Amino acid sequence: MFRPRPDSREATIAVEVEGRTVRVPAGASAAAAVLVAGLASIRDNPADGGTRAPYCMMGICFECLAEIDGVPNRQGCMVAARPGMRIRRQRGARSLAIE
Amino acid sequence: MRRFEFIVIGGGLVGTAIGYGLSRAGLTVALVDEGDVAYRASRGNFGLVWVQSKGLGAPHYQRWTRASAAAWPLLASELEARTGIAIGLEQRGGLQLCLSEDELATRRAVMQQMQREAGNFGFDYRMLDPAELAAMLPGLGQAVVGGSWTPYDGHANSLALFHALHQGFAANGGTYLPRSSVTEAFAAPHDFRIEAGGETIGAPAIVLAAGLGNASLAPLFGLSTPVRPQRGQILVTERTTKAWPIPLGSIRQTPEGTILLGSSEEEVGFDTGQNPQVMQKIARRAVLTFPWLAELQIVRAWAALRVMPPDGLPIYDESERFPGAFTANCHSGVTLAGAHANLFAPMVAQGALDPVLAPFSARRFDVPAAA
Amino acid sequence: MTVDLAIVGAGPAGMAAAALAAELGLDTLIIDEQDEPGGQIYRGGARAADPSPLGADYLAGRPLVAALHSSAARYRPATTVWHIDPVWHIDPAGPPAALLSLVSGGASETVAARRILVATGAIERPVPIPGWTLPGVMTAGAAQILLKTADLVPDGRCVLAGQGPLLYLVAQQLAAAGAPPVAVLETTPGENYLAATSCRVGELWAARRDLAKGLGLLFGLRRAAIPVRRGVRGLRALGRGRLEAVAWDGGEIAAEHLLLHEGVIPNIQISLGLQLAHQWDERELCWRPTVDQWGRTSLATVAIAGDGAGIVGAAAAALTGRLAALDAAALLGRIDLAERDRRAAPIRASLAREAAIQPFLAALYRPADNLFDPPDAVVVCRCEAVSAGQIRRAVRLGAPGPNQVKAFLRCGMGPCQGRVCGPLVGAVIAKARGVPLGEVETYRPRAPYKPITVGALAGLASR
Numbered sequence: 001m002f003r004p005r006p007d008s009r010e011a012t013i014a015v016e017v018e019g020r021t022v023r024v025p026a027g028a029s030a031a032a033a034v035l036v037a038g039l040a041s042i043r044d045n046p047a048d049g050g051t052r053a054p055y056c057m058m059g060i061c062f063e064c065l066a067e068i069d070g071v072p073n074r075q076g077c078m079v080a081a082r083p084g085m086r087i088r089r090q091r092g093a094r095s096l097a098i099e
Numbered sequence: 100m101r102r103f104e105f106i107v108i109g110g111g112l113v114g115t116a117i118g119y120g121l122s123r124a125g126l127t128v129a130l131v132d133e134g135d136v137a138y139r140a141s142r143g144n145f146g147l148v149w150v151q152s153k154g155l156g157a158p159h160y161q162r163w164t165r166a167s168a169a170a171w172p173l174l175a176s177e178l179e180a181r182t183g184i185a186i187g188l189e190q191r192g193g194l195q196l197c198l199s200e201d202e203l204a205t206r207r208a209v210m211q212q213m214q215r216e217a218g219n220f221g222f223d224y225r226m227l228d229p230a231e232l233a234a235m236l237p238g239l240g241q242a243v244v245g246g247s248w249t250p251y252d253g254h255a256n257s258l259a260l261f262h263a264l265h266q267g268f269a270a271n272g273g274t275y276l277p278r279s280s281v282t283e284a285f286a287a288p289h290d291f292r293i294e295a296g297g298e299t300i301g302a303p304a305i306v307l308a309a310g311l312g313n314a315s316l317a318p319l320f321g322l323s324t325p326v327r328p329q330r331g332q333i334l335v336t337e338r339t340t341k342a343w344p345i346p347l348g349s350i351r352q353t354p355e356g357t358i359l360l361g362s363s364e365e366e367v368g369f370d371t372g373q374n375p376q377v378m379q380k381i382a383r384r385a386v387l388t389f390p391w392l393a394e395l396q397i398v399r400a401w402a403a404l405r406v407m408p409p410d411g412l413p414i415y416d417e418s419e420r421f422p423g424a425f426t427a428n429c430h431s432g433v434t435l436a437g438a439h440a441n442l443f444a445p446m447v448a449q450g451a452l453d454p455v456l457a458p459f460s461a462r463r464f465d466v467p468a469a470a
Numbered sequence: 471m472t473v474d475l476a477i478v479g480a481g482p483a484g485m486a487a488a489a490l491a492a493e494l495g496l497d498t499l500i501i502d503e504q505d506e507p508g509g510q511i512y513r514g515g516a517r518a519a520d521p522s523p524l525g526a527d528y529l530a531g532r533p534l535v536a537a538l539h540s541s542a543a544r545y546r547p548a549t550t551v552w553h554i555d556p557v558w559h560i561d562p563a564g565p566p567a568a569l570l571s572l573v574s575g576g577a578s579e580t581v582a583a584r585r586i587l588v589a590t591g592a593i594e595r596p597v598p599i600p601g602w603t604l605p606g607v608m609t610a611g612a613a614q615i616l617l618k619t620a621d622l623v624p625d626g627r628c629v630l631a632g633q634g635p636l637l638y639l640v641a642q643q644l645a646a647a648g649a650p651p652v653a654v655l656e657t658t659p660g661e662n663y664l665a666a667t668s669c670r671v672g673e674l675w676a677a678r679r680d681l682a683k684g685l686g687l688l689f690g691l692r693r694a695a696i697p698v699r700r701g702v703r704g705l706r707a708l709g710r711g712r713l714e715a716v717a718w719d720g721g722e723i724a725a726e727h728l729l730l731h732e733g734v735i736p737n738i739q740i741s742l743g744l745q746l747a748h749q750w751d752e753r754e755l756c757w758r759p760t761v762d763q764w765g766r767t768s769l770a771t772v773a774i775a776g777d778g779a780g781i782v783g784a785a786a787a788a789l790t791g792r793l794a795a796l797d798a799a800a801l802l803g804r805i806d807l808a809e810r811d812r813r814a815a816p817i818r819a820s821l822a823r824e825a826a827i828q829p830f831l832a833a834l835y836r837p838a839d840n841l842f843d844p845p846d847a848v849v850v851c852r853c854e855a856v857s858a859g860q861i862r863r864a865v866r867l868g869a870p871g872p873n874q875v876k877a878f879l880r881c882g883m884g885p886c887q888g889r890v891c892g893p894l895v896g897a898v899i900a901k902a903r904g905v906p907l908g909e910v911e912t913y914r915p916r917a918p919y920k921p922i923t924v925g926a927l928a929g930l931a932s933r
Binding site for chain 1: 339
């Protein structure tokens with residue numbers, strides 16, 4: 001769980017994290033929103049099922065993979081939070097949605 | 100000087116399969132390999148155990164491939180029992196899809212010819228129409244006009260196979276000598292010595308299975324292996340849930356859930372660089388085949404060099420000048436692993452190649468004298 | 471599009487290079503995967519409060535950003551370079567140039583450039599302690615990025631562990647932001663202090679400003695009453711599904727956050743992908759590309775500036791970026807060599823000052839041996855969950871190096887493509903084989919350097 005610091009910028013961007021509304025300031029990433037939401041983890045690693053959360057926050061470790069606006073496995077730390085963004089945990093391997 | 104009953108030069112899929120077969124028979128084997136950074140076709144394969152495209156115009160190759168596919172289940176279960184590594188073999192048939200009527204007509208003709216050439220040996224195949232294919236393959240693209248299926252095709256976790264062969268070899272008491280490229284060689288009938296990795300080792304029999312490296316080694320042992328590099332590039336996607344029941348000739352899903360996309364053939368010499376235009380062609384064909392593939396992320400890609408004999412068929416040979424020297428060369432190290440471990444290795448152990456392999460000798464490349 | 475100079479990375483080195491290159495008349499393109507310039511060190515600088523809990527040095531990025539925006543350099547944010555062909559001919563009869571494959575917004579395009587400057591900076595050295603994959607364990611840099619970009623601080627008990635200037639800096643920044651850590655666990659081995667004092671007095675004098683800054687940091691922690699433990703060994707993260715406590719030999723403390731830091735190392739993913747010559751740096755204990763004083767590499771069309779060529783810090787990074795821009799301008803005929811050297815002289819003098827502290831820091835904060843030799847059960851490849859023990863078994867099987875180990879175990883095949891585990895796998899193999907760290911090869915990363923969709927590659931824009 002991360003919280004705004006005292007004197008932080010106003011959290012003007014409202015996003016949904018696992019269906020719950022969370023507010024972050026402009027410039028925050030989707031991964032930051034997940035941390036503010038206080039989720040126990042951001043994904044289940046498909047290799048061993050282990051729960052994982054953001055580690056490097058700079059696009060190197062790929063631990064922050066999340067489903068963002070319906071697209072799976074996006075690096076949450078590299079995606080800027082936008083109003084109305086829907087963020088969900090990445091549950092293991094990508095589910096194929098074939099029409 | 101350390102002496103062994105067999106030296107196998109080359110620790111890739113071909114060398115380790117042969118080494119595994121020899122060591123399993125209780126023979127002392129030295130498996131000599133180069134370092135970590137090398138051309139290593141064995142790290143760049145697709146993982147198919149593929150029959151339907153093999154041996155057009157060369158029924159002996161068709162039969163050898165079929166024999167290998169038939170030997171594969173036994174090899175896989177034995178390796179799994181011996182090492183605990185899951186090989187993931189599936190042999191429920193395979194499909195080659197066609198994206199134009201021309202492709203389909205050509206494919207049909209190829210299948211018909213394969214069946215004719217198989218004669219009494221038999222070659223079972225079916226041509227499937229888009230409706231039948233769509234029922235089997237979710238999300239099939241409109242661009243697919245048909246395809247060929249045979250029951251003999253399949254796929255396996257080729258990297259697991261590679262790991263298991265190495266582990267099985269060690270478990271059988273084999274001696275693996277990595278980082279030991281051959282620097283000197285001495286050959287005489289049933290008497291071979293090589294200097295590799297700063298050590299000289301000797302054996303009365305030797306097998307050259309060094310892939311592209313064979314071309315320069317072979318003459319030292321009275322053999323000829325005119326192989327050339329042929330580049331192939333593969334794209335690998337993120338892991339997904341299970342997509343298809345069987346593999347295609349150029350699209351398959353690994354047990355981990357990643358999807359491999361191929362195929363390509365480039366004559367660029369010893370260049371393992373990647374070519375975005377070729378990668379684009381592979382991606383385009385994949386998207387035409389299954390439009391939903393467009394959404395998947397490509398996490399990695401590679402280019403590797405196939406070990407390609409002049410006519411594409413394997414080269415198996417034994418030296419006339421230096422009896423006891425053998426060689427195995429092919430670009431289908433996964434498909435032929437069954438044959439290499441369970442058919443070729445026993446032949447070599449007995450000291451002579453079975454006549455069934457005679458058509459694979461490099462003598463076939465000699466220009467015949469005027470009739 | 472064809473440009474004179476394509477710069478990959480808009481951190482301090484890239485921004486400084488772009489502004490100067492454009493000023494010298496080079497048609498310059500600077501490409502960065504983030505939405506705003508600044509790299510990591512100056513990330514989020516545009517929105518920062520002034521004063522900022524991150525300190526004055528953080529705001530020093532603003533002039534660089536301003537210079538970039540007011541220059542004639544073309545700036546392409548939110549764009550990823552996924553392949554570079556460094557030997558590509560714009561004109562079949564002409565000298566080799568480079569072709570970059572880019573993807574942005576799901577659409578792929580190519581750009582030709584007469585020269586390339588790779589300025590992708592540094593990454594944190596991986597810290598493979600037991601439990602490091604638990605949610606709640608991050609790098610110190612990650613916490614700093616959250617503070618920079620989102621004004622966020624850890625909620626609950628936060629422990630900082632490791633060594634190096636960034637560790638103390640983040641501790642101070644968190645304290646200034648109202649979230650002082652409950653402990654700083656310093657892992658500096660005792661023998662480092664002796665080695666550090668053997669640095670030449672002249673070097674230390676040249677680095678006096680940085681040394682003073684460092685001492686200031688340490689005193690600041692004491693004033694903030696943040697407990698600092700020294701000589702910590704056996705660090706491990708404990709918890710079921712999430713971090714609950716941090717333990718070490720002789721102690722344990724409840725915590726919801728553990729921020730690790732053991733220094734930074736060059737980000738060599740692209741330089742390895744280009745198959746540039748690299749060398750093992752025994753002083754910094756990392757691989758880095760072999761560059762000359764202008765940043766030139768083993769490939770004629772490619773130069774590297776900033777931390778990606780070797781850790782020099784943000785201020786020095788901007789200076790090496792300018793040197794590379796001068797060299798590019800000379801190579802492309804905009805200025806002659808005499809002018810290049812004349813303009814480079816004062817930059818080199820500043821660079822010598824900025825880089826003076828580095829040998830001292832490298833000696834003082836040299837990672838302990840156990841960082842390269844974790845216990846068997848510790849995960850080394852996070853993506854594919856491959857443990858140190860599995861790697862050692864593969865080495866016993868004879869796997870000659872990381873690429874064969876990768877083939878056997880899949881380490882390095884996951885989404886991060888070996889960025890995090892590369893140094894670790896090499897180190898575990900070296901220790902298992904009993905050879906020096908620099909004797910084991912690196913992974914050989916390939917394109918795409920970052921993921922690209924099948925559709926974008928096929929040339930179709932994705933939804």
